[in-house]
Amino acid sequence: MDLRICHLYPDLMCIYGDRGNVITLARRARWRGIEVEERALNAGDALDPAWADLYFFGGGQDQGQDVVSRDLDGPNGDALRRAFASGASALAVCGGYQLLGHEYLPAGGPPIPGLGAIDVTTRAGKVRFVGNLLAQAAQGTLIGFENHSGHTYLGPKAKPLATVLVGRGNNGEDETEGAVQGRIVGTYCHGSVLPKNPWLADMLLAWALERRHGPVTLAPLDDGEELAAQQAAAEVARTRP
Amino acid sequence: MTLRTAAAVAAGKLARAGLQTLGRGATALPGLVTLALDPGAIGAMTASLEHGAVIVSGTNGKTTTSRMLADVVRAAGWAPIHNRSGSNLDRGIAAALLAGSDWAGRPEGNVAIFEVDEASIPRVLARIEPRVVLVTNLFRDQLDRYFEVDQLARRIAASFAGLPEATTLVLNADDPIVARLAEGHRGRTLFFGVDDPTVGGLVPQSISDATHCPRCDTRLRYARVILAHVGEWSCPGCGLARPARDVSAAAVELLRDRSRVRLAGAVDPVEVPVAGLYNAYNALAAVAVAEALGIGAATAARAIASFRPAFGRLEVVEAEGRRLRIVLVKNPAGFNAAIGALLEQGGPHRLLAALNDRDADGRDVSWIWDADFEALAPAVEHAVATGLRARDLALRFKYAGLPRERTEVVDGWAAAIRRAIGLAPQGGEVVVVTTYTAMLALRDTLARLGHVRQFWED
Numbered sequence: 001m002d003l004r005i006c007h008l009y010p011d012l013m014c015i016y017g018d019r020g021n022v023i024t025l026a027r028r029a030r031w032r033g034i035e036v037e038e039r040a041l042n043a044g045d046a047l048d049p050a051w052a053d054l055y056f057f058g059g060g061q062d063q064g065q066d067v068v069s070r071d072l073d074g075p076n077g078d079a080l081r082r083a084f085a086s087g088a089s090a091l092a093v094c095g096g097y098q099l100l101g102h103e104y105l106p107a108g109g110p111p112i113p114g115l116g117a118i119d120v121t122t123r124a125g126k127v128r129f130v131g132n133l134l135a136q137a138a139q140g141t142l143i144g145f146e147n148h149s150g151h152t153y154l155g156p157k158a159k160p161l162a163t164v165l166v167g168r169g170n171n172g173e174d175e176t177e178g179a180v181q182g183r184i185v186g187t188y189c190h191g192s193v194l195p196k197n198p199w200l201a202d203m204l205l206a207w208a209l210e211r212r213h214g215p216v217t218l219a220p221l222d223d224g225e226e227l228a229a230q231q232a233a234a235e236v237a238r239t240r241p
Numbered sequence: 242m243t244l245r246t247a248a249a250v251a252a253g254k255l256a257r258a259g260l261q262t263l264g265r266g267a268t269a270l271p272g273l274v275t276l277a278l279d280p281g282a283i284g285a286m287t288a289s290l291e292h293g294a295v296i297v298s299g300t301n302g303k304t305t306t307s308r309m310l311a312d313v314v315r316a317a318g319w320a321p322i323h324n325r326s327g328s329n330l331d332r333g334i335a336a337a338l339l340a341g342s343d344w345a346g347r348p349e350g351n352v353a354i355f356e357v358d359e360a361s362i363p364r365v366l367a368r369i370e371p372r373v374v375l376v377t378n379l380f381r382d383q384l385d386r387y388f389e390v391d392q393l394a395r396r397i398a399a400s401f402a403g404l405p406e407a408t409t410l411v412l413n414a415d416d417p418i419v420a421r422l423a424e425g426h427r428g429r430t431l432f433f434g435v436d437d438p439t440v441g442g443l444v445p446q447s448i449s450d451a452t453h454c455p456r457c458d459t460r461l462r463y464a465r466v467i468l469a470h471v472g473e474w475s476c477p478g479c480g481l482a483r484p485a486r487d488v489s490a491a492a493v494e495l496l497r498d499r500s501r502v503r504l505a506g507a508v509d510p511v512e513v514p515v516a517g518l519y520n521a522y523n524a525l526a527a528v529a530v531a532e533a534l535g536i537g538a539a540t541a542a543r544a545i546a547s548f549r550p551a552f553g554r555l556e557v558v559e560a561e562g563r564r565l566r567i568v569l570v571k572n573p574a575g576f577n578a579a580i581g582a583l584l585e586q587g588g589p590h591r592l593l594a595a596l597n598d599r600d601a602d603g604r605d606v607s608w609i610w611d612a613d614f615e616a617l618a619p620a621v622e623h624a625v626a627t628g629l630r631a632r633d634l635a636l637r638f639k640y641a642g643l644p645r646e647r648t649e650v651v652d653g654w655a656a657a658i659r660r661a662i663g664l665a666p667q668g669g670e671v672v673v674v675t676t677y678t679a680m681l682a683l684r685d686t687l688a689r690l691g692h693v694r695q696f697w698e699d
Contacts, residue, residue: 011452011453011460012452012453014611015381015389016605016607016608016611017607017608017609017610017611018607018610019610019611020607020610020611020637020640023610023615023640024640027640042460043460044460061390061392062389062391062392063391063453063458064453067453067458130604130605131604132604145605145606147605190605190607191607192607192610195610195636195637195640196633196636225632225635225639225645226636228632228635228636229632229633229635229636232630232631232632232633233630233632233633236598236629236630
């Protein structure tokens, strides 16, 4: 069995350790004997919608997000929409999450269009949300570190990934964190998010493998270190938010 | 000096004397007292310095470079006032001035060397008019505090545009973010850089603060990548390129525990008695500042040759017959540079790795996933992880491919030190890789065990 991961714009959208998510996906697949091929898509490259099973889209700086937004406004945006329509999965963090939504409304200036792959809209907030983020998902604890000034609001097609216990999450108002729509997950958790939330990594792996290999049951792994780190970080969030 | 400044100075001196009576380091609090009473005190106190003030800033290398510079100006016969402790916010500067002045606020030195946190540059420049400002490099560092590098660079450039013509900027030509900071400056700018074509990174360069042109957003082209986004860069879009180097390292020879830098146009090389390419860069920056101050390269080279490394920067401590080499890491670029230096020396290495998430470390520990643990792991014989976020570190080692039986978490500083020492043979070495507040705690513990002096004594 093999898995194809495409890292979207790694040179521009890979801040706050987001690379750890790709490392984690690849490791957890290889530990189970699954071959992994990773490719990067940089601005100006042509995206082949038939290739990847799983896309990773990280957060970026302002300058980077401008370049990426322009690139997605062209043929690569259409290709990515086609990839999602034909069953590809995705994890998008922070800026990547915002760019997969409908649009981003800055404090001044025109809206920045997003891909519209998830039913969310983001507007610039006055305060930056910075700190440990602890949330509860149906599948398990979600722990990370958030650092964003965008406030994201979910439309009816997107479901929250988790309920905020400590921190701000999507917008600091409705106690939701992240979004799930089809096989796309968006979150504000840096950390990196996947190493300390192995259930989320495995959920994405199972979705991604299904695209070309049919339904799969992943062999269990010994997640002792993952869960120890998760519990310690959750304790930090509770005691030193 | 105004009455207000005089009162503020006296109050700060009083706080300093009190702390010293209690046997405490006085590296920030007295400065805070003085600044609270008179925010203009540091400007008033530096204005009378015969040779002016030098600001040393940048993400990595500022402590080592400013310490080298203090030695350089001393070799030129000047008397520096220097915030040596690494307490580099404006309160640290005020505290250093208090320590180097009499009770009337008259400086006892004739030149100031201030290491300034890069995020504090605008605030510090609003208060003093320095003779020279050095920026070594700008990498992502503790982003929960500084936010994004390009935003930080814009703020710094704006503060440089307000500097008087008499101020000289000394900038790293190899860093595209730093090289561009001079654009609004009315005075002179001196660039330094590494022109040795054989110098490139040993570690894969995966950190991307500036892979795109800061002027036109085109992807930058690199003839050589030295570290992260530092290298021989140019923009194929708008033609922006590495500025001409006024102080250039034509050849850099990296040796086990030191390096040798041959400057373009100079006969004798600069012997740098600390290991690693990044320390060669620090020495180059110090030579460039010396040039800006009118001190000759030969004098600078002489001072650098007898330099002693600063607290926590590849410092060696003897403990129970083992050598502990303490390496301070604060961000992925610094980490990669440090492990680049370790890998140049071969292996295998026994590690004591300590990760804290206090404000001074950066509360977001995500950065460890940007650091190249994958390059380090094959050279590690055993790693003891400790600190407030020890389990994050152990997890990072696991995903970097270090087998489980070679990693362990030990809580408690003393227990972790004892375990790491116990795993090394007599005469062996333990590399201590640590974030800032974890280093302070380890230092404290080592001191209690009788292995090291308190740092503010040096």
